[in-house]
Amino acid sequence: MEAALCVPRCMPDPWLNKLSALAPLTAEERHALAGAATRTVVVRAGQDIVAEGRPVDACHVLLDGFAVRYKLLPQGRRQIVHFGLPGDALDLDAMITGRLDHAVGAVRRCHVAVLPHGALHDLSGRHPGIARAFRCESVLDSAISREWVVNVGRRSSYQRIAHLLCETFTRLRATGHASDEGERAFDWPLSQSELGDATGLSTVHVNRMLQQLRAERLIGPRSDLITILDWPGLQRAGTFDPGYLIQDWRQARGSGAAESIVRAEAPDGSHTRRERPCPGRVG
Amino acid sequence: MEAALCVPRCMPDPWLNKLSALAPLTAEERHALAGAATRTVVVRAGQDIVAEGRPVDACHVLLDGFAVRYKLLPQGRRQIVHFGLPGDALDLDAMITGRLDHAVGAVRRCHVAVLPHGALHDLSGRHPGIARAFRCESVLDSAISREWVVNVGRRSSYQRIAHLLCETFTRLRATGHASDEGERAFDWPLSQSELGDATGLSTVHVNRMLQQLRAERLIGPRSDLITILDWPGLQRAGTFDPGYLIQDWRQARGSGAAESIVRAEAPDGSHTRRERPCPGRVG
DNA sequence: CGCGACCTTGAAGAACGTCAATGGTCGTGG
């Protein structure tokens, strides 16, 4: 009762809103999920929210802040594999596995709701809507993960950074964490070194590509706030197609689909080898 | 009745075996799942099993063959984001979304069981074990996907190829599709161009790295069959740690965990920046 | 025999990493 003021929200409302957008939740289900949160913790910037490999017995939901899922490699190298944004469950998979194959770190001060697995399993068994919502969030994470493979695998450094900015802006906007009227902008707590860890690039090269994006007036000059000066231009620069982030599956399933933007590839349903020119990145 | 002989198996047994290894399935659940398969189709090498973006109303389970999930980029470039091996559900996510954000192609002739979403949703709602098994397979796919991000993001070309071979062998061995006594070997239907699409490399460079792996006597000389001559050596070459593929979650959850191999990173639970040397790949 | 798909090789160049140094900002302690 005395600690009710120390954090902006003690209920996992951002998460409930995200889940509701993915799958319909009844008022009862929302209330039950909110009641599963036993506590809220504040994690300092640079600290781990979940350590790699350690057993986990609760889900962590990001209420506020910026988190990354990352894996460490020999010789101190690191690859960030996912951005955790407000409203995201950071370790939903651990409900199944009981541990994570990667770590979750706080890029800046994070407010995290803790929801024990036991309670979530109970709810998931009793409420089909909740079980479905969990699977929806999992599916969305998978789609993002696949796109990250494409990003680091087949895009130039310039495209990679532009694409990641487009993706992050789109995700933040969906939950109301990016301003969208007039000037598009969002807080950016990542250092250039961390952005390199997310894109598979060196710090120096990240710096040069950011300068190029700024020189072309696609983004603003500040490093702690991404201002998108030319949204269509930035999407072009990153060859960004938000189709994989679309969450209106209920609508998309029934209708004939008009939600994707570019989607104009070979309509014949074949990928025989002789038709493709050659692999490799294009600068 | 007349087509019963045309395919080796008409029941999705390899999939049931995989699911059973992930989560306990009762005999009744196995039987119910097997009954959900309405037909088996044979897809020729080079053809798509599921086209990108098209509505899907059934799950496709690979009984035999080798499939890839891939995304196309402008100018004919391609990134393969997943290998579909016998026993894998190729498009489980589409149960939720009703469509795929990527295509699924047959690398060589594939036998595919078709299980309509309606029936799977029914079973998933009636049998908690089935619902859990679906989520388990999803979680495993996610873990693999994250490791692919690491692979293309932070490993050298040589390491990437070695790692992918290690992963594929480990997955095939788990389902009995790779020989393990005496000589370790498995069928390899991918061309060097396709291997480049999976690792984010050019065909030419894939060729040179494969030659290096062969010259170092880590793998055999044949291009249609990977023979692992030095399994510890190949794991070292790819910095391969199978921890993310471990499927014994029921055991792993309770015990203190001794299943991982390397797992000897910073035990302090912090990743403050000044401690890491520098990002980037190492050859 | 000719064609297409694939593997292989060489040479040249672009993209990106590494090394090293500079300056800026901020918080801390004297």
Add this chain to the structure above:
DNA sequence: CCACGACCATTGACGTTCTTCAAGGTCGCG
């Protein structure tokens, strides 16, 4: 108040990795 150190952004020079381009070789198949 200033000095100091940590972290970060930035810049230049240089080296490596990887791509691109081009050509030749093998094999299976019509």
